[in-house]
Amino acid sequence: MKLIRLCRAISAAALLLGAVLPPAACAQSADGVTAFENVTVIPMDTERSLPGHTVLVQGDRIIAVGPSASVAVPGGARRVDGRGKYLVPGLAEMHGHVPPPSAPAQNTEDVLFLYLASGITTVRGMLGAPGQLELRRRTAQGELLGPTLYLAGPSFNGNSVNTVDDAVRMVREQRAQGWDLLKIHPGLTRAEYDAMARTAAQEGLRFGGHVPEEVGLMHALRMGQETFDHADGYVEYAAGEDVSLDAAKLDSAVRMTREAGAWVVPTMALWEVLYVTLPLDSLLAYPELRYVSPQSVQAWVNAYNQRRADPQYDAGTARRVIEARQQVLAALHRNGSRILMGTDAPQQFSVPGFSLHREFPRMRAAGMSPYEIIATGTRNVGDYFQRNDAFGTIAVGRRADLLLLDADPLADVANLQRIAGVMARGRWLPADEIRTRLEAIAARHPRP
Known part of the structure; x- marks a missing residue:
């Protein structure tokens, strides 16, 4: 000894x-x-x-x-x-989700395993639910097979926060409860956001997510928002009415992102789904849908069709938004901003683990090499979490x-x-065990 x-x-x-x-x-x-x-x-x-x-x-x-x-x-x-x-x-999923405690236990186990099956050994869960911290403990102690979890608390949004005092109280409550970070959604006023940001700094809590409209990208950067998930705020700041980007404004935003030491989690593939710029037939052809219930897939189809049928939907504008987002990612990468791998799984047509591979072509199109792409899910993530643990290399x-x-x-x-095996916190899963477990998940979701 x-x-x-x-x-x-x-x-x-x-x-x-x-x-x-x-x-x-x-x-x-x-x-x-x-x-x-x-x-x-x-x-x-x-x-x-x-x-x-x-x-x-x-x-x-x-x-x-x-x-x-x-x-x-x-x-x-x-x-x-x-x-x-x-x-x-x-690898890491830096904008992922895990089921709440109210979800069936089997569903929770399946989602956690789907992450592992694709080599995802770290998940930053970006929408907490009461009681979910027990899931973090169980996976960390090996009681439940899954990736290491870092969890944001219940979100700060226009419904949960109605006053400056609400924002301060929520930060302190989530700090006392033990959440790893704060999740920001739209709807906060600038005063509420600033109160949240100042209190988070006092409490030593990081925060990230969306950029509320009244706050804006540049102010959020100045206030210390650490991650900008879905590359939120960049197109809104730099684009005109026709969604064409102002080069000077984009350069300013990218430069300030780098100087602030902020991180961006792009989730590019999902936004193409949400903006209905991918054909439904191609989405339904994803082989990984066999690991998702037919009811979930049908709900995704319904949501897709509803967006496409919305009278305000314009296919041309949607394509320009996606093109502008691609330009933003390329500019962030070109200027040395820090990027983290993430897809917002499980989400519409984003199956945990498998969704990362839908993201890679968009990152390649933004000029990133294979090494640079892999770094966003390994070394960069280790740098982000260095005060929590040492990993990522x-x-x-x-x-x-x-x-x-x-x-x-x-x-x-x-x-x-092309996975021969995955090790998570020292637990070894060879390829044959992964295949067996995946087949069991698929069997629980027989197709009509």
Whole structure:
């Protein structure tokens, strides 16, 4: 036990010094180790690949990373053959949702597993419900199989907040209850928003989400809003009546975003659904719909048709909004703004986990390389959560959230779908177990 404690101390020191390989004695003394052997590691600290490496995991931590000839694998370790495979950090859904406590237990378990099945090991839940913090605890302690959850509390909106005092009270209540952040929805007045922002700063709480109309993008940036989900506020600020972007205003917004250290969660694919710019037939052809109840799919179809039939709907304007959003994302990326991976799943035609892969083509179209796209769901997320835990890259001391792939994602980001296994907080799920569990979910939702 003394040696193991010493090794942990050495590993922690090595992490601070940037080392990637602890002393071999640490690996030799460990119990209950998982070894990914002879794998190509993509650590995501920089754009590089490390072939012929071994990664050791004990508990929920990475304890060794190095050339396979230099890393001693202890007897009795679980050995995962990594030859011809690639190991990347687990991905994150930074604008996701998890079912409320009132939802059927099976539905909650299925949603959490769908995230894991696509390699999502971290979810930032962006709409809290009373009692949901128990779900965070159960997943963290391994009582329920799922990603690590960081949860926003019930939202600040025009219904929940009617006065400045309401805003102050809600911040303090959510701080006392233990929520990880505050969720902003439309409807707040500027005075209410400012009271929320000032109190959040006093209480040490981060906040993000939408930009209320009366507040506006630039004021929200000045007040310290940390994430701008759905890239909310940018088109509204920079576009004219015809939805064409004013280049000077867009540049100003992008520059201020970078200077403020704010983050943007684009959710591009979903907005194409909500603006009815994708054909319904193509949406209904998504194979991942087999993991969703027919009733949910029908509700999504009804919502799509209602928007399309709305007398105020104009297809040309909708297309221009989507084009403007794409220009915003390209400008944010080009100017070094910080982007986080997110899709707003589960949402209309956005099935947890699978929806990330609908997002990637939009990110590529904005000029992002495969490495830069993967970084939005790994290293960037680790940077965002660095005050909570260390993860998002493959290094000693990081949380053991890992994704084993059959092909190189740096060559093609679509290879993130070629999953050989997922590890979440040290829990290993090989591909055959993932397939079995997915088939069980599909069987619970037989198609008509």
